Amino acid sequence: MFFTLSKIFWMVAAPSTLLTLLAVGGLILSLNWRRFGLTLATIGAGGLLLIGLGPFGRMMLVPLEKRFPVFIDDGLRVDGIVVLGGAELPGITAARGQPAFQESAERILALGELARRYPEARIIFSGGSGQLQKSAMQEADVVRLALPQIGLPEGRVMFERTSRNTAENARLTSALVKPAPGENWLLVTSAFHMPRAVGSFRAAGFPVTAYPVDFRTTGDPGYFRLFGSVAEGAGFFELALREWIGLTVYYLTGRIDSPLPAPAAPAGG
Template sequence: MKFLLDLLFRTIQLFTEPYFLVFLAVVIIALLRRKNKRKNLRIGIGIVAVLMIIFIGNGFLGKFTAEYLQKSYVNTIANKNGASQNPVIVVLGGGVVDFNHTEKLHTLSYSRLVTAYQLYHEYRKNNLPCKIVISGKGRGHTSEAELFSENFKNMGVPDADIIKEDKSMNTYENAKYSSKILKQMAPSDVYLVTSGFHMKRSVALFQTFGVKPVPQASDFIDTEITWFPNSYNAAFTFVMLKEVLGIWQVQLYNSLGLNG
């Protein structure tokens, strides 16, 4: 059953790809024309496709989606008082890019790096212990966890305070493998650092594996309402729509007992 649902969600995910939507509209119109179907139907499909492009490119859909994904995390502030005696910060990788044969963290990762370090520094300056768990393998030769670790050490974080989870290839595995590490550590608090648009799904998955993290969003994305559609609005809207679909998938799988 899980295999069929995975296949279903992968198919649905195609509808969050702009090129696929354009291709689908062109194919349908071409088939209808070839079969001499009504001209009005072809025109109607073309109008729907244009309206979708306008609605997405103008930023309207992106505004609603951004609020749904990120509103809950805008004002989240970590509790850095003495009550947390054994906190752990979990940082989720944002990808690796290979530029000119040199592997570097994706641009999304740097806001997560800074947010995690700021939180870590607040504890350490008050002489409170704090560990950082870096979660992510990525698809490069060097893992995201290793690249994060190098940056953290350059910022002054001792190696003893860094724990690398370098097996996970996606958010589901981030939660699965990190939760095993966290259960061995028995932290007083778990702070989860990732991008705002990615936080809702990440929190849901960590909760699935028995971890109730405190969300610490590192960055936020939004669209801008414009008269004319633009690629900026379209790109971020499609990114967020994929997250919404991912959240629905997590919720469905949890209700069916397929996660874990």
């Protein structure tokens, strides 16, 4: 139920959708109620320009991406690596017969690189389908097809292919790998998604070390720098807003124990 409600909510709550409907609806209403309709249309159009050209999406992403620093190999043994899905395009993969990815594909590049860097580590890819409709393929199936392209044999990677969201990634992966106390596991996902992901794994009793990839900003919020197009800025804004809403809902429903999870304090600190 939680998964279904979250998907339905975002279908109607995405700002670009709401503001566009407001602008169009306002123009239609202005045919009979001119002042009221034009006011709504102005709010809708103005809102689209504001989130599309203004720096707000970038400003909201920066603190998420800064929460966990870039991983630095400190020489400690790495027992395992978990890579979360989200970059895969199962529908296009099924239709075209070759693995297709969107702009979070750095997760898959990291999978290949880390598997070679730590040849003794266990590798787990976690990803089913985040779509409401039944998919012809799962995210894990796309990655399985792509393994030869990143130079890995299929047997090198274990697959968890039924999770639908971050909380299920954590719970089902923990049940699959059964990490032992004291093991060091890396978690690979997009930098903006890392706080919610780490918090979810901690809540599942699976402590992990963050390995953030897929950075969308330089770390500079760029308060006075406009986006090049409304579509680009609105994409940033919706990506950041969705993640902040996800953090809030996960915290309020007990799926994470902090509103904005942070790196664990050093032992003895």
